[in-house]
Amino acid sequence: MNRPEGRVRDLALSLPAGALPAYIYDLAALATHAAAVRAALPPLVELYYAAKANPEPRILAALAPHTDGFEVSSGGELAHVAAAVPGHPLAFGGPGKTPAEMAAALDRGVGRFHVESTHELRTLAHLAAARRDRQGPVLVLLRFNLTVPSGLLAGGALAMGGRPSPFGLDPAEADTAVRMLADGSCPHLELAGVHAHLASGLAAPELAAVAAAVAGWAAALADRHGLTFRELNVGGGMHVDYADPAARFDWAGYGAALARVARAHPGLRLRIEPGRALTAYCGWYATEVLDVKRSHGEDFAVVRGGTHHLRTPAARGHDQPCAVLPVAGWPFPWPRPEGGSGPVTFAGQLCTPKDVLARAVPAAGIRAGDRVVFALAGAYAWNISHHDFLMHPHPGVHFVGGQDTPGPGAAAPES
Template identity: 30%
Template sequence: MPNWNELLQGKDEGLYIYDLTALKERAKVLSDSRHRIFYAVKSNSDLRVLKTLMPFVDGFEVASRGEIEKIRMMSRDIPIIFGGPVKTQEDLKYALEKGVTSFNVESLFELDELQTLSVEKDCHLSIQLRINLADIESDATLKMAGVTQFGLPEEDFIQAVELIQSSNHMQLSGFHFHAMSNNMNVSHHVSYVEAACDFVKQHQKLLPPEPVINIGGGFGIDYQQEKTFDMAHFMNLTEDSSVLTLEIGRWLTGPIGYYAAGVYDIKEMHGQNFVLLNGGTYHFRFPKAWFHEHPFLVVKRQQKRSRRKTLQQVKAVIAGKLCTPNDVFGPEYYFEDIATDDLIIFKFAGAYGREISHLEFLSHAKPKILYI
């Protein structure tokens, strides 16, 4: 754990800290795997983070032109998989111009565009059709399969296969599955892999000898217990399976990031305690989005203002500096001892933190980033 007082001396406005050494250590756990490891850029698209991961991964999974641009700023040829449910003609055209040839496809409209563009540019594309498997057992926080908007509808599947087979520029290289997000149950994930492999076997005659079996990601973090999915156990249990493609995001970057902000004020309003930060959910929206008590620590600091307020052994709502009552970090948090000018540091803020936040709201300053 860093020496927070030394690292954040003189700082009280909200900022992120990314531990790049810890990131390398997590990435090394994956680098010896027989499976193909792609980093899901949506988790954390910071360029220093991407550059740190590049030597350890087989490529990057992206879902926008902006994410493609960031990867191509680092490398002109590292493999990219382009996913996402709505890819417009301009999105696909940009991807092809940037050398992207692998696509997770979940729409006949997308296939129509790829067929036209691949002929125009005379390029050959690897297509993985996204399959929405039903009845996947999961305790994951978010369900990504079943009754969701993701994947190719069953009635479109045969038409999609026929369209690819009729093309001289597209090959059905395999299938893409992504059934859960933030799963902690290894056995459920292994069962899901088995279901995906069974689907591939059922349609083997449509595929090349060594098809792509892209199971997406979904490897989770238990934010309350501060544990991560047991990746080593999962890798061991899937050692004898077909070679998988994994798109890993949260598991890699979540634990290596922190969001810190100084305590500006403490209030008691109509029986409710509030701790107001010089920052807020516009920097770090994740605890509000999931409405959970995010793991945190309090760093005691010397009072620098003449006025001082404190709370001890009580619960309080953590709030930010936005002009809305919605700028709160989930439910009440218990504080053993906190005072104005102390720091609150939220742990596990390296994934879906800055990236999903409302950084433009009120035109406040964007959070700075410290790298350690």
Template identity: 55%
Template sequence: MMTEPVRAEALRVAGSGDLPAYVYDLRGLREHAAAVRAALAGTAEIYYAVKANPAAGILRALAPYVDGFEVASGGELARVREVAPGLPVAFSGPGKTDAELAQALSPPVHRLHVESPRELARLIALGAPADVLLRANPELPGEDTRQAAASPFGMDQDGLAACLPLLARAPHVRVRGLHTHLTWAQHDAAAMADLARRVTSWALPWLRDHLPALDGPELDLGGGMGVDYRDPELRFDWKAYAAALPATGARLRVEPGRSLTAYHGWYVTDVLDVKQNHGRGYAVLRGGTHHLRTPVARGHDQPFTVLRRAGGGPALDGPATLVGQLCTPRDVFARDVPVSGLRPGDLVVFALAGAYAWNLSHHEFLMHPPPCFRYLD
């Protein structure tokens, strides 16, 4: 929902000529993060997945409400250490370089997620103490996990077994538990909790069988809590998820990203032109998917609100496709969506632009100017 402060800021930034613009509602973000933290209190730790939106203002707003940050590159690690130096960090990602492993060890991150036996061997060779989680990618019962298993992330049972003799010879690398991330875009809290039960029912026996000396095992359940771009008001039910999580005695951790920040960012732009072409209506907007790649990357229509501004020119009615300025047919925000009286000069404010938006986009294509950024505190 577009709040009145966001609406006012959209009109203000348009009046100043600084379009397109991202507007972030930090107050709303803090309130949302506080509610998620309260819902999970006593059941699971929260590490924000920085890949969703690494903006310094976003990280500062979240820092009081999360237990740590999950990063997947040396750049993200450097950003977190600069913005929130006191918070724990988990370093994930399937392609860590030697330089990134060294960066993660000096000073040591809270947890380093090991993706393969070779990555473990490279880490061991550095000789520095490290606390790690082994990233597991087991093929558990259920179609959702079978889809996740067909990916380059983590290790199957054979890969995990190959790590054990390496660890036996490297006491300076201490295994604290397992990391899994076996689903994406899951809107159903009960289904998400059921996946957690399936993971724990496999992971805890595996740890007992193969690492019997491990005391107080940790299970990082990853993220994947969904955001419904067809219904911007729908939120993941964190209370129901927490209530259904299994009580195992293990230390549970989740890594939400999109489901924390998506709701608190808007992309504001204006209509440059409207036209009919071969019987279809088009509205050409300033900016494009080089600023907001989310809809084309995920194959959805980005939800939006139109703010009318006095202006002349032709009006567009009925189904219309909202496109940007790029010379590619894939520069599309929304296809065949209903509009009424849409004119050049009107503002279009896209919701759910607080995650995987600007940071996901191909900024240099055609070398249009970048958007401006506004943070409402």
């Protein structure tokens, strides 16, 4: 599905050129998708949304009814998410948490931390001990960089574990970290269990096998210390296929596999925290072809905007799926620049050869003034981009399937 329909298409065609590029988010499609994901998971599996994928407040609000909480990875995300969806449970994860961020999280009453190192554990214990007014202990999930059976992470686009990395604790430190929490030296912290987000971009069978392996490892760790873990967070990382936008992660298969993991570990609450696979599909980046030219035998369409707004293809090295929406009118008295019969490369306005959104797109006869809409732009898109390089205007932000109000980055239409 890389061709927009309905209100997304209408808006992409009706916005004045000066109001492009624009992000268009389909909130109704997002809610339908999130509800389907929730329904595919066993009731005992908690679904958190990794806000880093897209922290747009209206996206957070649309997800809130279908999720059990939000994973945040910085003090900034924490404050932002707490304001956007007040009252929803938060888990504070991510590497390099500063003491000030952890103290602010404790002040806000955040009750669950994914701890990444023994130093972080000591800092949290110290900060929690200083807060005598706090109700109840702070729950800790120790994040581990586990080795899982070889090959399981190989399909992932972004492996964060299973090899040397700055993420989580090394498994060799597991007994030390558990002892620190179990021997009474961190009295205000309570060890709830283990967290492991090892890779992004895995298919359901691999991700399910990782979850089973992590659960087995965590159970053995708990056994060694005569403990029972109550929680296991197996992270996000569900595959989004940018080459085949109609394909979907097998949520039903993954849900069934998680149910088997849960049955093998009674009393353990499983949690997942997807980002990309929840929001990628609801976002579209709509723009206009400014120029079409032939260079050394290849056709290029230069669009308004580029990878400073939609960095996803540059960051991942893929072609962003897109569709051309032909526009009839041409306001200039000279001939309209037009492509040939071959494939086209879509480039942006930046002075770097890396500013390419999609290569080898079959877009025969594309013309300056046509509209182009890039699909799967709802995750790791605007919020991971280098917005101000070359000082082009920021894109507009529009919502369909909810109330369409321009977001803070909305560009003023050209008069």
